[in-house]
Amino acid sequence: DVKVTQSSRYLVKRTGEKVFLECVQDMDHENMFWYRQDPGLGLRLIYFSYDVKMKEKGDIPEGYSVSREKKERFSLILESASTNQTSMYLCASRGTVNGYTFGSGTRLTVV
Amino acid sequence: EDQVTQSPEALRLQEGESSSLNCSYTVSGLRGLFWYRQDPGKGPEFLFTLYSAGEEKEKERLQATLTKKESFLHITAPKPEDSATYLCAVHPFGNEKLTFGTGTRLTIIP
Numbered sequence: 001d002v003k004v005t006q007s008s009r010y011l012v013k014r015t016g017e018k019v020f021l022e023c024v025q026d027m028d029h030e031n032m033f034w035y036r037q038d039p040g041l042g043l044r045l046i047y048f049s050y051d052v053k054m055k056e057k058g059d060i061p062e063g064y065s066v067s068r069e070k071k072e073r074f075s076l077i078l079e080s081a082s083t084n085q086t087s088m089y090l091c092a093s094r095g096t097v098n099g100y101t102f103g104s105g106t107r108l109t110v111v
Numbered sequence: 112e113d114q115v116t117q118s119p120e121a122l123r124l125q126e127g128e129s130s131s132l133n134c135s136y137t138v139s140g141l142r143g144l145f146w147y148r149q150d151p152g153k154g155p156e157f158l159f160t161l162y163s164a165g166e167e168k169e170k171e172r173l174q175a176t177l178t179k180k181e182s183f184l185h186i187t188a189p190k191p192e193d194s195a196t197y198l199c200a201v202h203p204f205g206n207e208k209l210t211f212g213t214g215t216r217l218t219i220i221p
Contacts, residue, residue, distance in 0.1 A: 004154075031207055042213040043155075043198070050207060058208065090154050099145040099202065100209060102154035 003027075004093050006103035013110050019078040021106050023091030031094035032074040034058075034066065036087040037105075043090065049074055081110045113138045117199055117212035124189055125220050132184040132215045134199030144182050145209065146175050147198040155198055158184075189219045 007022035025032065033048040035058075045058030047066040055066050063085060067075040078085055086109050092100040114137045124130055136144065143162050147155035159168045161177040168175045172193065174185045184197055196216045200209040 040213065043200075043209075043211040045208055048207060056207075092154075094207070099143065099157060099160055099200070100155075101157065102147075105152070105154045107152070 004091055004101050004103040006089075006091050006106050008106050009104065011106060011108045013078075013081050013108065015082060015110060017078075017081050017110075019081050019108070019110075021076040021078075021089055021091075021108070023074045023076070023103055024072050025074075025093035025101070026072065027093065027095065027101075028071065029093040029095060030071070032068065033092040033094070033100065034064075034074070034076045035090045035092065036060070037090055038087050046076065081108075083110050086110045113201055113203055113210040115199055115201055115210050115212035117197075117215050119215060120213070121216040121218070123218045123220060124186075126190060127188050129185070129187045129189070131186070132197055132217070134182040134184070134212055135180060136182070136199070136201045137180075138201045138203045138210075140204040141201060142204045143202045144177055145200045145202065146182070146184055147200065149196045149198055149214070151196075158197075186217070189217075191219045191221050193217065194219045 004025045034046045035043040037043050049055045049068040065077045089106045091103040116135045118133045146158040149155040159175040164179045166177050172187050176183050196214040198214045200211045
């Protein structure tokens with residue numbers, strides 16, 4: 001089975017801190033994605049990457065950046081964390097038949 | 112713009128009481144429609160992919176169907192362990208993005 005691993009389940013950060021969320025997949029997939037999930041809003045795409053060093057903005061990229069230096073790793077960066085970035089962050093890797101495979105999520109709280 | 116609407120938002124059923132969840136969608140060209148299950152505090156878990164109208168897929172007590180405008184997730188004789196949020200998403204042609212609905216929170220009462 002494809003495994004998508006997010007480095008942290010829970011994070012608490014202070015306003016203004018630079019935050020790194022890491023995601024690793026083990027199936028050699030080209031496409032990787034970062035979503036955030038908020039009650040009543042569903043999953044919203046922040047950024048995605050279709051190859052090493054390639055990235056595309058999703059629907060809500062403001063305040064975020066990404067890095068993909070290796071195929072298996074896709075990092076989400078909050079340049080200066082703010083309280084409105086408190087959310088569940090989900091990383092996903094796309095296969096062919098089965099759509100996306102998601103990680104278990106990182107619950108980020110910015111205080 | 113692609114849109115996905117799921118109904119109802121929440122559904123409470125007695126154990127053994129069958130029902131259906133609805134996913135209505137608008138998409139320029141449908142490459143695939145996905146159903147996911149999500150437990151609290153966890154990432155979505157893949158259930159089904161449907162590609163064309165008339166297609167049906169089954170897994171244990173779940174059956175998913177697809178028409179040109181909507182998909183149904185039917186649950187037969189549910190058990191408490193089927194309690195979760197069920198998410199629907201569409202994958203359009205020419206686009207790597209999935210568009211998700213906001214989900215149906217299903218609670219099965221013993």
